[in-house]
Amino acid sequence: MRPTISHTELFSYLVTRHTGRAVRTNIEEQLATVDRAALAVLDLRNVPLIDFSCADEVVAKLVVFTSGAGPHPRFVLFRGVAEHHLEPIESALVRQGLAAACESDEGEPLLMGTLEPDAEHAWLEIWALGHAVPETLVERLDLSREIVYAVLAELESRALVIRDGEDYVSLGRALLDAAEGGPDRRGA
């Protein structure tokens, strides 16, 4: 399953709920036009500041949106997350028990918010490998098959990985595949 990528680069101060709501609504509207699986990629590299209210509107509410039920799977990846973005984003997610797939401004994977340690380890492993089947994770994480399946089910239901048959694909890999596979990207 190769999702359609909806790419949004942000270049301004993300302050006030009003601004956050406008950004999120725009992304939700873009995703609504895609009649298949879609991955929204938000690049925060050029965002000098994000406040708590805006982090709630943009990050937490988009996570809720993508992990909700719908006719087509939806995913969201936050890229370019810098040190000064961390606290507002983490606070917005933790407050609601949410987790978001992120990548730091140095390209490191960051799983932000609330997730059990086993699920976090599995997510990081899948990110490092690009994709993995359950057996690979059983071997590499030294976890029981039962736990691995439970953890993968959670990651899938929270839209933190993409399930493709028996394979679980990281959002980073999906983005790379889309770029290599052709211009299946939407400007925003």
Place this chain on the structure above:
Amino acid sequence: MSRVVQVPSTLDETAFETLVRAARASVDDSSRLLLDARSVSWVSPYGLLGLLAIGHDARRRTGLAPLIEPPQADDVRSYIDRMHFWQAAAEIFDLDATPPKRHGESDALLEVTTIRSHEDVHRVVEGVREKAQKILHNRLGYPMPAVIHFSVMLSEVCQNILEHADSIGWVCAQRYHWRRRLGREVVVLAVMDVGVGFEGSLATEHERRYGGSWSASAALEAAFLRGESRFSDPGRGQGLQAIRKQVIRWDGAVRIRSGDAMIAHVPEWDDAESLKSGLPDFPGAQVLIVLPQVQQEETS
């Protein structure tokens, strides 16, 4: 007919209470309020915004634009001019003279700014960065990321006006040397509105749970200590919590007055009360944040 209220010579958060009591007692439906500030010899950002808030309240209650006699002391007049007070005052008071033209860049961290829209919050936050760096980092010894944290705090506290007050409000900030009180420099940030206040804002969502004990102080505790909001949305209510946490990290003080109550985080260096009720009733919310200079042994 005008009724004259004398403004205390030292106009700070304590004097604000005196002024509220006098101004509200003296205003009836037919009298125009005259704030006599001629003998003011020192005014804090909180006191400055307090004049606007009291004037706005009087105007709303009487329908008459209040009057104000400016301070006579040259240094106070000059300070008030530099803080762009008269531009905001002209929207509230019936001023004899045209407000003085804005000076160029002042030494204030943030001049008196009226907040009436999200665009105003953006302008304040985006405009404060350079001065925040000069004052917080260069002068008060805060680490560079504090400049961003301060901007976030400013954004959240200004948004409270728009999200909860249903009214306009004002913000300003200044650096001082608190020789007697602390022996260090401080940044003082004041934010005020004259809207529905915490008790009114949170009533719909929370009043029933409290039964007969619902009050301004209960509402302040709910919002300030527990992050409760008037919205059922679980993402709401973070702003005040974030402000409180940040102020604690910086060993600062934060005080919120609303209705007839006040709640505060009081650092060790201060001897203020952390919760108070029975103050003279006043609409909206009045916020005071004090950020002290970093002492050399401090690391954050």
